[in-house]
C-alpha cells in the first residue's frame with residue numbers, strides 16, 4: 705500500500721489550537737462553549753474527542769475545521785493560520801485541505817458511489833493525473849467498495865454508504881479528516897467496520913483523523929482521546945482502556 709507523505713506528516717502536527725475561546729450570545733444569554741483550549745493534533749494519528757453533552761465537542765471540531773469562527777485564540781491547520789484567511793480563501797482551504805465525514809453520510813443520491821467519491825476532485829477541478837487515480841484506487845481498495853462503485857447510495861447499506869463518504873473525505877489527501885459521530889446511524893457490525901477503516905486510513909495512508917463520539921467502544925479505536933468538560937480539556941489519554949475512559953469522563957483524572 706502506498707504511504708502518502710504529506711507536508712503535515714513531515715511537520716508532525718496536523719492541527720494546533722492556542723488559547724481557543726468561543727462565546728455564544730451576550731450578557732445574560734452568554735455561553736462559554738470553549739474556555740481556552742490548547743491542543744496539538746499529531747499528524748498520522750486517530751484522535752477521539754469525548755465529553756458530556758454541552759462540553760464543547762462540536763464547537764471545537766467546527767472551529768478547527770474552519771466551519772465556525774472562534775471568539776479568541778489561534779488555529780493552525782497544515783501550517784496555515786485559519787484566522788488570516790478571507791471567507792473565500794477559507795472555503796478553498798477547507799476544500800483542498802480538510803475532509804469531512806458526518807453522521808448522516810451526506811452523499812448525493814443521484815450520483816453513483818464512484819461519482820460521489822470523485823466529487824471533491826471535480827469541484828477542485830483537479831486533473832485526473834496518475835497520482836490521483838492511484839489514490840482513488842488505494843482508497844477504494846482499503847475501504848472494500850470496489851464492487852459497489854456503480855451503485856447509487858440508496859442501493860448501499862448504511863455501512864457501505866459511510867465507507868463511500870470516508871473514501872470521498874480521503875481522496876483529496878487532506879491534512880486532516882473530521883468525523884462527527886460517524887457511527888451514530890450504524891448498527892454495531894457496520895460501526896466496527898467503519899471505525900476499523902478510519903483507523904486503517906491513519907496507519908496505511910498516514911492520514912490524520914479526528915472523531916467526535918459519545919461511545920466508549922468507538923473511542924477505543926483511537927490512538928489518543930481528548931476528554932472535554934465545560935469548554936476545557938479535562939484529560940488526554942493515549943490508547944486508554946475502557947475503564948480509564950469511564951474514569952476520565954466521570955472527572956476522575958485531570
Ligand SMILES: Nc1ncnc2c1ncn2[C@@H]1O[C@H](COP(=O)(O)OP(=O)(O)OP(=O)(O)O)[C@@H](O)[C@H]1O
Nearest residue numbers: 728729735737755756757758759760761762763764
Ligand atoms: N449556535 C449556538 N448558540 C448558542 N449557544 C450554542 C450554540 N452552539 C452551541 N451552543 C452552546 O455551547 C455549548 C457547547 O455546545 P456543543 O454543541 O459544542 O457541545 P457538545 O459537547 O458537542 O454537545 P453534544 O454532545 O450534546 O452534541 C452548549 O452549552 C451549547 O448549548
